[in-house]
Amino acid sequence: MAASQKxxxxxxxxxxxxxxxxxxxxxxxxATVATIALFASQLQRTLVSSASSFLAADRQLEAENGRPVxxxxxxxxxxxxxxxxxxxxFSTMVFGESGFQLVSVKAVxxxxxxxxxxxxxxxxxxxxxxxxxxxxxxxxxxxxRLLRLLELDVGDTLEVGNLKLEIxxxxxxxxxxxxxxxxxxxxxxMHVDDVPATGVLQxxxxxxxxxxFAGAENLLNDYYQWLEPQLEPSHEWEGVRDGETFxxxxxxxxxxxxxxxxxxxxxxxxxxxxxSRQYALSxxxxxxxxxxxxxxxxxxxxxxxxxxxxxxxxxxxxxxxLALPLFWLLARMLGSVLERPVDIYLxxxxxxxALLTALVSLFxxxxxxxxxxxxVPAMRVLRSQPGETGREAVPDLVIAVLAIFGLVWxxxxxxxxVASLLGGLVLLLAVLGLVGWLMVSxxxxxxxxGNAWRLALVGLYRHRQASMAQMAVFAMxxxxxxxxxxxxxxxxxxxxxxxxxDAPNHFLINIAPDTVDEVDAYWAQQGAPLDTVYPMxxxxxxxxxxxxxxxxxxxxxxxxxxxxxxxxTWMEDLPEDNRIVEGEWFAAGVTEGVSVEAELAERxxxxxxxxxxxxxxxEQVTEPVVSIRTVQWDSMKPNFYIAFPPDGGLTDxxxxxxxxxxxxxxxxxxxxxFSRRFPTVSVLEIDxxxxxxxxxxxxxTQAIEAILALILAxxxxxxxxxxxATLRDRQRxxxxxxxxxGQQSLLVRSTMLEFALLGFVAGILGVLAAEAAxxxxxxxxxxxxxxxxxxxxxxVPLISALLLALFGRWQLRPVLSVSPMLLLRRLE
Numbered sequence: 001m002a003a004s005q006k007x008x009x010x011x012x013x014x015x016x017x018x019x020x021x022x023x024x025x026x027x028x029x030x031a032t033v034a035t036i037a038l039f040a041s042q043l044q045r046t047l048v049s050s051a052s053s054f055l056a057a058d059r060q061l062e063a064e065n066g067r068p069v070x071x072x073x074x075x076x077x078x079x080x081x082x083x084x085x086x087x088x089x090f091s092t093m094v095f096g097e098s099g100f101q102l103v104s105v106k107a108v109x110x111x112x113x114x115x116x117x118x119x120x121x122x123x124x125x126x127x128x129x130x131x132x133x134x135x136x137x138x139x140x141x142x143x144x145r146l147l148r149l150l151e152l153d154v155g156d157t158l159e160v161g162n163l164k165l166e167i168x169x170x171x172x173x174x175x176x177x178x179x180x181x182x183x184x185x186x187x188x189x190m191h192v193d194d195v196p197a198t199g200v201l202q203x204x205x206x207x208x209x210x211x212x213f214a215g216a217e218n219l220l221n222d223y224y225q226w227l228e229p230q231l232e233p234s235h236e237w238e239g240v241r242d243g244e245t246f247x248x249x250x251x252x253x254x255x256x257x258x259x260x261x262x263x264x265x266x267x268x269x270x271x272x273x274x275x276s277r278q279y280a281l282s283x284x285x286x287x288x289x290x291x292x293x294x295x296x297x298x299x300x301x302x303x304x305x306x307x308x309x310x311x312x313x314x315x316x317x318x319x320x321x322l323a324l325p326l327f328w329l330l331a332r333m334l335g336s337v338l339e340r341p342v343d344i345y346l347x348x349x350x351x352x353x354a355l356l357t358a359l360v361s362l363f364x365x366x367x368x369x370x371x372x373x374x375x376v377p378a379m380r381v382l383r384s385q386p387g388e389t390g391r392e393a394v395p396d397l398v399i400a401v402l403a404i405f406g407l408v409w410x411x412x413x414x415x416x417x418v419a420s421l422l423g424g425l426v427l428l429l430a431v432l433g434l435v436g437w438l439m440v441s442x443x444x445x446x447x448x449x450g451n452a453w454r455l456a457l458v459g460l461y462r463h464r465q466a467s468m469a470q471m472a473v474f475a476m477x478x479x480x481x482x483x484x485x486x487x488x489x490x491x492x493x494x495x496x497x498x499x500x501x502d503a504p505n506h507f508l509i510n511i512a513p514d515t516v517d518e519v520d521a522y523w524a525q526q527g528a529p530l531d532t533v534y535p536m537x538x539x540x541x542x543x544x545x546x547x548x549x550x551x552x553x554x555x556x557x558x559x560x561x562x563x564x565x566x567x568x569t570w571m572e573d574l575p576e577d578n579r580i581v582e583g584e585w586f587a588a589g590v591t592e593g594v595s596v597e598a599e600l601a602e603r604x605x606x607x608x609x610x611x612x613x614x615x616x617x618x619e620q621v622t623e624p625v626v627s628i629r630t631v632q633w634d635s636m637k638p639n640f641y642i643a644f645p646p647d648g649g650l651t652d653x654x655x656x657x658x659x660x661x662x663x664x665x666x667x668x669x670x671x672x673x674f675s676r677r678f679p680t681v682s683v684l685e686i687d688x689x690x691x692x693x694x695x696x697x698x699x700x701t702q703a704i705e706a707i708l709a710l711i712l713a714x715x716x717x718x719x720x721x722x723x724x725a726t727l728r729d730r731q732r733x734x735x736x737x738x739x740x741x742g743q744q745s746l747l748v749r750s751t752m753l754e755f756a757l758l759g760f761v762a763g764i765l766g767v768l769a770a771e772a773a774x775x776x777x778x779x780x781x782x783x784x785x786x787x788x789x790x791x792x793x794x795x796v797p798l799i800s801a802l803l804l805a806l807f808g809r810w811q812l813r814p815v816l817s818v819s820p821m822l823l824l825r826r827l828e
Contacts, residue, residue, distance in 0.1 A: 022279050023315055026358055030319020031326065032267070034354035037695040038327040041347040041782050056113035056176040058239065059220055059225075065234035067210045073227060077213055080223055085111035086192055087211035093201045094188065096150030102199040103146070105160070105200075106174070107192040108134040114214035116175025120741040123154050128172060137193050142166035143186040144172070148672045158188070161198030165190060173688045196742030252537040252622045262499035266480055269357060269404045270473060273365035273776030286680055307366070312362050316355055319432065323354070364403035368395065380740070427772050432472050432767055457754075471762045478766030478800055479773065486774045486792060503820030504636045504660035505687035506533055506671075508681060519678060528663045532575070534638050538565045541611035541642075543622070544604065567658075568614065570644040577635045582609050586645035601628045614642075614649075621649040636660065636690060663687075752805040759804030 024646040039469050077084050093100050110133060117130045124147060135141050140158055147153060147170070158162045171189050201207055213220060223574055231237065284305075290300055323403045324346075403435055409418045449566055511519055511533070520530050541549055573586045581598055606612075613622040623644065629637045638658050644650045663670070671683055771788065 011535040019279060019311075022272070022276050023311060023318070024360075025274070025276070026311065026315025026362065027322060028186065028267070029361065030271050030316050030354045031322040033357050034319060035326045035330070036349055037350040038323065038347060039450045041350040042327070042331050042345060045345055053237070055212070056087075056117065056174070058217075059213040059224075060238045061211040061213070061236065062236045062238065063209040065232070066207050067491050069211060069235070071507050073230070074211065077223055077366045078217075080220055082215040082223060083111065083114050084214050085109050085114050087112060087210040087212065088192055088195055088207060089210060089251045090201065090205065090207040092152075092160065092198075092514050094146075096146075096152050099149075101146060102150055102185065103142075103186050103188045106187060106189050109192045110134075112212065113175045116161050116492050118171070119173035120169040120177065121172060122169060122697075123171065128808060134189055135168060135191055136166060137696050139168040139191070141169040141171040141189040142687045143166055143188065144170045145672060145675070146186050148186070149186075149675060157533075160188075160190065161200040163194060165194065165199045174548035200453030246632070250497070262423065265407060266404060267477065269361040269365075269400075270477065272358065273400060274473060276362055281769070308362055308367060313450060315362075316358050319354065320351070323676075325699065334345045341822075347654050353407070353410070356410070360403050360407055364400050367401060391618060407525065418455040422449035423772065427769055429472065431768070432468070432475065435471075435765065437760065441498050457757075464467045467758060471758050474759060474762035474800065474804065475765040478763055480613040482767050482792060485772045490698045501691055504662050505660065505685070505690050506663050507638070507660050507684035507686065508535075509682040509684060511659070511678075512680065513655065513657065515678060515681070516657050519681065522674060523661055524675070526667060528661050528667060530659045530668070531637060534569045534571060534658040535650070536638075536642070536658045537568045537616060537650050537653045537655045538613040539568045539616040539621070539653075540563060540565050541612060542615045542620070543608075543611075545611050546613070549604075566614075566641055568616075568642050568644065568650060569640045570640075570646050570648055571731070572646050574629070575639075577632040577637070579630045581624045581628050581630060583625070585627055585629075586744045590645050591647045592623060593645060594623045595627040595647070596625055597628055597639075597641045598630045600641050603624070612642075616650075617651055621653075623649050630754055636686065641697060677723075714764040748809060751808045755804040756801040759801040760797050761799030762804075766800070 016304055025821070061073075074084050074086075086109040089105065091104050094103050112134050113132075117132055118134065119128055119130055120141060121128055121144070124144065140157065140160070141709075142152075146158075150158075150160065152167060154167050154170065156167050158167055159165075172185060172187065174187070195201060213223070289536065290303075293301075327346075330343065351613060405418055405422055418553055472626075508530070510520065517531055520533070523530050543549055573581065580595075583595075585595070586593065594612060596604075596612075600606075606628070608625055608628070610625045611622055612625060630645075631641075633639055637660050660736070665687075671685075674681070674682065
């Protein structure tokens with residue numbers, strides 16, 4: 001018993017190189033997954049917090065019926081620990097010393113904004129300042145353009161209805177300004193308590209009451225569950241993810257973080273798998289000795305289970321000790337990149353994937369071969385018996401694959417992601433099987449000699465099983481790393497394409513048909529040519545297949561488009577950022593039919609051929625659905641739910657026109673002259689919205705770079721673990737070659753060539769499998785387009801060959817620095 005305890009002692013384990021490799025792989029696996037999961041959670045909170053400033057809150061409740069909501073609703077939110085605020089938005093005429101002007105008024109409470117800040121100026125040429133609350137009672141903040149339009153200055157008074165207010169600041173930027181693209185006139189901001197004294201709001205006035213809510217996500221969700229049954233069709237509960245301007249970009253960013261974390265789980269599992277399986281195979285002689293000392297198979301199984309559990313605990317603790325400082329460093333770096341402090345939040349739930357990855361990987365890969373060690377005959381200690389056959393390892397492989405992809409599914413919750421990665425790996429393994437058969441067929445004919453190439457090829461054939469295993473792991477590692485690199489590049493390219501430097505940042509609305517050419521000529525003269533000009537008709541969708549639309553649609557669906565008028569248009573050509581998903585675009589000469597935006601069609605349950613009836617003023621227009629198309633809402637260009645063909649049902653309807661264009665900051669003064677010449681045209685400035693979105697994209701870009709660096713570091717660890725798995729055998733062969741007179745230079749060249757060939761073939765297979773996975777991810781998960789990435793496909797095999805050649809050279813260090821006899825004694 002004393003001898004068996006000595007054989008199974010922890011101190012003896014620690015002296016074994018395979019045990020140290022398992023522990024290091026476990027620590028790195030836990031550290032990598034935990035760091036990425038914690039950082040992804042922190043980044044997600046930071047992104048949502050930044051995006052919430054688009055609403056000035058975490059949630060908004062809009063009442064579009066011209067009536068405030070019951071006071072009990074707000075009291076209930078406060079009782080639940082939720083911060084609240086209020087806004088009232090309406091349009092009215094304001095009067096200055098030299099005239100009057102239509103403005104969009106935002107009246108805010110003392111709490112506004114709950115999220116974000118307001119940027120103001122104390123005078124026209126003064127410095128900009130950031131404030132955390134709106135104007136006080138008796139004061140008004142105005143858009144700088146109003147100073148020139150009404151010939152006013154800070155300190156003057158502005159008359160709003162029956163009330164005169166002092167202009168105390170110039171309003172440059174509000175956190176939620178233009179989020180719904182609904183502010184069509186210059187903005188002024190006043191205190192909500194001053195609204196009754198203006199006398200502007202009367203029964204039937206067009207006014208919108210907006211209530212702000214901020215608090216923990218679970219509190220907001222519970223409050224909404226209480227509130228939802230009481231909401232009317234004119235009420236809308238909105239979060240940042242509901243805004244068409246930004247929600248798609250935020251969703252893509254979060255999906256990329258899921259992808260990065262999922263790849264970290266896969267790579268960590270592979271690293272633990274390679275190291276732990278090598279350890280299990282190295283224990284066959286120890287188990288045989290334990291059996292000769294009287295231990296039973298069940299007793300041996302229990303000993304190894306306790307040992308694996310001990311290593312799992314040690315690896316988890318070590319990984320967390322390494323992960324927490326790394327996470328803190330990344331969070332601080334995020335704050336420096338954003339140039340503002342970031343509240344560091346340690347999410348305990350983000351640690352679960354790291355813990356499960358370590359334990360599941362350890363027991364899924366290490367325990368099955370350890371369990372079979374109970375069947376190792378005691379006579380193995382006296383005989384040199386062969387190791388495991390490939391057939392015995394098949395059940396282990398099935399268990400491991402199911403365990404790993406179960407982990408990824410649990411972590412990501414995205415079936416498309418798991419299916420894409422699994423499909424890429426299946427394709428990779430199928431090709432590897434073909435490559436392995438070809439390699440064995442070709443290398444069987446190669447004979448040894450004093451040439452480095454011959455020795456390298458003979459080495460590949462001699463270690464064909466190990467070489468195929470290494471090639472599989474190398475290729476899978478390169479596939480996962482390349483997948484992340486390619487998706488990252490595609491995402492950033494898409495975002496930059498959506499918001500280029502010359503993206504439209506101003507809208508012109510309510511252009512009269514007879515002034516379209518004059519407006520176009522004015523901005524062409526100013527060096528800011530207009531984008532496409534679209535007609536716009538206001539109409540309400542009232543019937544679906546001759547039934548009232550609210551009866552035809554499921555009562556469970558809250559579709560805001562049914563509660564308000566829609567902007568309808570007609571167009572000859574399909575916009576370049578729209579894509580037909582069903583049906584066909586209007587052919588030349590066609591005057592019937594409508595094209596419907598895809599998300600609205602899905603929520604209404606529309607199919608091609610369904611008949612839609614629109615009420616426009618006192619008239620009705622009924623047309624069949626002839627196509628369904630996707631719309632890129634974040635393109636900063638005019639977009640429409642419903643499009644008619646030219647000379648179709650809208651031709652005889654009264655219409656105004658809308659367009660967008662890019663105007664540089666230095667040319668802003670041209671807006672004043674434009675407003676004087678075309679007073680009926682509304683100008684909507686959205687340059688501040690674009691700046692905010694670009695800021696958030698910059699945050700995501702930095703985060704993607706950090707996660708990519710961590711994933712690539714994990715990939716290098718996996719490759720080192722795989723190379724080291726055959727270290728003992730290759731060092732023994734190198735020592736024998738030196739004993740037989742082989743020169744060091746020949747040994748170095750042949751080994752580096754052998755690994756370079758492995759790396760080159762693995763690189764080719766890895767990037768091809770990565771392209772297959774990226775195709776599925778880009779098209780299905782990120783809703784993008786696919787193209788071949790030759791700039792990655794060509795260099796990756798060469799880089800892989802170089803890296804593995806260097807790893808092979810590293811394996812030879814003991815062979816070149818120690819005498820062959822001493823090395824052989826150490827290896828025995």
